[in-house]
Amino acid sequence: MADVSLTWLGHSAFRFDTPGGKRIYLDPYLDNPKCPEGEKQPERCDLIVLTHGHDDHVGSTVELHQRFGCPVIALVELRGWLAGRGVEENAAHAFNKGGTLEWEGVKITLTDANHSSSAFENGTFVYLGEPAGLVLEFENGLTVYAAGDTNVFGDMQLIGRIYQPDVAILPVGDHYTMGPREAAVALELLGVRTCVPCHYGTFPVLHGTPEQLRELTDVDVLAPAPGETVALPAKVAA
Template identity: 60%
Template sequence: MATELTWLGHATFRLDTEAGTRVYVDPFLNGNPKCPENERSPERCDLVVLTHGHGDHLGDTVDIAKRFDCPVVAPVELRDWLTAAHDLPEANDQSPNKGGTVSFAGVRLTLTDANHSSSNWQDGKIVYTGEPTGVVVRQDGGPSVYFAGDTNVFGDMALIRRLYAPDVAVLPIGDHFTMGPEEAALAAELLGAPRVVPCHYGTFGLLTGTPDALRPLLPAGVELIDPAPGETLTL
């Protein structure tokens, strides 16, 4: 079985690994205007991965976790908040911090830095949910995928290249809340991944960056893979 990556609109992805593990990254399904209707109720899930606590990334995490009794890997403060505020089981093995690696169902997840913010609402107040992260997803015999999360470009993306050499880089390009196409092109250069998948664009009016704006800015030899919402890529 090949590794398959399905974009579900905004920054939400489903990753099906070589071994058949199904991973949802930042599962903002219901309320996501770009998520296809037939994708809003997952048929199965083996693992949820969160990059930070904003509602457009946390999304349906709690419902999915309780429905499928699956692990939720998230930065430590966010994972602890999910236990305290949403009654997910306490699980220290699911709450790494930046630089930490955890493994579930044949998938290794390493949290990386990201330059953004992370918060959510609780009892009518904004609560801190830790620092934002990116995540590198690795599997034996399959491609490695770097999900940058919400971020701008930063020089230490070169360290992600050196340490993890991702085969695919999933980068936000919408601008305003994250980097836009110009910064994303530099991120691609620093990361050295041969393939780039854009995300976090077109969902709302403020997110004006587009794949067409990114494409001519990418380094020579970097392939831009631009799926439609609901489209599955074979990596």
């Protein structure tokens, strides 16, 4: 089976091409200043998965859904809010933490995250449920934990124990999320072999860097450039 390919689209936006030939977008904020021009208008999208409701994560979700008819998987409140904004209602794609759903052979689980989740509308913040992380177990068994926006928290050890992720996508930019110092501890708690940093460099306040993380961890820190695709090697047999 082919490897999972991961393409960083700047900020916390990623595209996965799965071993089964599906294309999944995670937090598709494609209008971010680091997203390459050629990636702003996707040619294809089979599924969108979201960690929380802030607009630097929801991004182009509604537009992509309307263009491709792709399902959108998210926490119940966020999914309900999107249903009121042009994303077709689908109760099966609205779930909550600890829940796993399967889509085309990919298992998707919502985990905890420490952050906030809201939309700013008509001068006020609208509650969009709790922020979350996501565990994606691909068709070949490769498991990726995308932490979403969060600080480090002790229960990352539980995520490591239960889902045994191979790769952790962690925010490292600091200010709104953890920076490299906390991310290094997150990697210890998770026990992963590879880290893909994100949520850095988009704006000047997101000043944490992958280089700073590398100085604090022995875990392999893969830091693709915006638009660069890397293969995530399949799980090593125990």
